[in-house]
Amino acid sequence: MNIYEITFSPTGGTKKIADFLAAELNREIRCIDLSNSNEDFHQFSLTNEDTAIVAVPSYSGRVPSTAAERIAKIQGNGAKAILVCVYGNRAYEDTLVELQDIVQQAGFTVISAIAAVAEHSIAHRYAKNRPDKDDYGHLRAFAEQIEDKLRRNDFSTPAIPGNRPYRKVAKAGIVPKATKACTQCGLCASRCPVGAIDKNNPAKVDKKVCISCMRCVTVCPHHARRINGLLLAIVNMMLKKACIVRKECELYL
Numbered sequence: 001m002n003i004y005e006i007t008f009s010p011t012g013g014t015k016k017i018a019d020f021l022a023a024e025l026n027r028e029i030r031c032i033d034l035s036n037s038n039e040d041f042h043q044f045s046l047t048n049e050d051t052a053i054v055a056v057p058s059y060s061g062r063v064p065s066t067a068a069e070r071i072a073k074i075q076g077n078g079a080k081a082i083l084v085c086v087y088g089n090r091a092y093e094d095t096l097v098e099l100q101d102i103v104q105q106a107g108f109t110v111i112s113a114i115a116a117v118a119e120h121s122i123a124h125r126y127a128k129n130r131p132d133k134d135d136y137g138h139l140r141a142f143a144e145q146i147e148d149k150l151r152r153n154d155f156s157t158p159a160i161p162g163n164r165p166y167r168k169v170a171k172a173g174i175v176p177k178a179t180k181a182c183t184q185c186g187l188c189a190s191r192c193p194v195g196a197i198d199k200n201n202p203a204k205v206d207k208k209v210c211i212s213c214m215r216c217v218t219v220c221p222h223h224a225r226r227i228n229g230l231l232l233a234i235v236n237m238m239l240k241k242a243c244i245v246r247k248e249c250e251l252y253l
């Protein structure tokens with residue numbers, strides 16, 4: 001039996017939580033990086049002996065479409081799935097229920113779901129420094145309960161919150177720009193999950209392809225990519241009311 005960690009994590013918050021859960025489950029881990037635009041996801045075929053942590057961030061209360069398309073290519077073949085949705089302390093709305101549908105369609109058996117909070121990848125002032133000690137305490141307890149369910153061979157699917165049909169996708173439309181500090185090293189272009197940045201001229205971005213995931217801002221070694229300050233101030237203001245009260249991690253078992 002293998003444990004797979006199947007993760008879409010442009011800025012690392014989702015991966016942090018998936019890594020922690022995988023380590024708590026205490027088995028050899030195989031990673032499938034859904035953020036890698038060069039990967040052929042059709043090659044991955046699991047078995048009904050396997051367990052997979054399938055972790056995605058919430059984008060506007062939905063599964064990022066890039067992650068959805070890539071998960072659909074993997075063959076679950078009855079592998080057990082632990083769903084994880086990571087959000088920036090606003091809300092995750094229909095993300096888990098949509099992830100459930102995508103994963104089941106790919107042939108997995110969903111046995112549990114977790115919603116967890118990580119620092120907001122656009123508005124960093126919200127959920128700053130999360131996951132924190134309390135979050136890890138909750139996640140550790142969740143992993144124990146999931147382990148216990150697996151030991152009992154209980155592969156039932158829990159009730160997962162969310163609506164069908166899902167809420168409408170709202171594209172963030174926030175496209176980071178290169179500043180004068182850009183050395184054209186091309187790292188942002190090679191790490192972009194959707195290939196939206198021109199490899200020969202990283203200042204050139206295909207706005208229609210960009211998913212506003214902020215990976216280019218995170219990976220740039222020269223801090224030479226940023227989003228417009230006024231736009232960020234507006235986003236901060238719009239999110240304030242919904243983000244200010246701390247949300248806790250949740251388990252559906």
Ligand SMILES: Cc1cc2nc3c(=O)[nH]c(=O)nc-3n(C[C@H](O)[C@H](O)[C@H](O)COP(=O)(O)O)c2cc1C
Nearest residue numbers: 009010011012013014057060061088090091120121
């Ligand atoms: C385009 C976009 C949309 C987002 N929408 C939401 C949202 O609806 N609710 C929320 O609480 N956080 C939202 N966030 C914050 C992310 O879900 C959160 O920061 C997550 O940890 C990012 O994952 P990553 O670090 O693995 O990239 C959004 C972030 C981005 C980039």
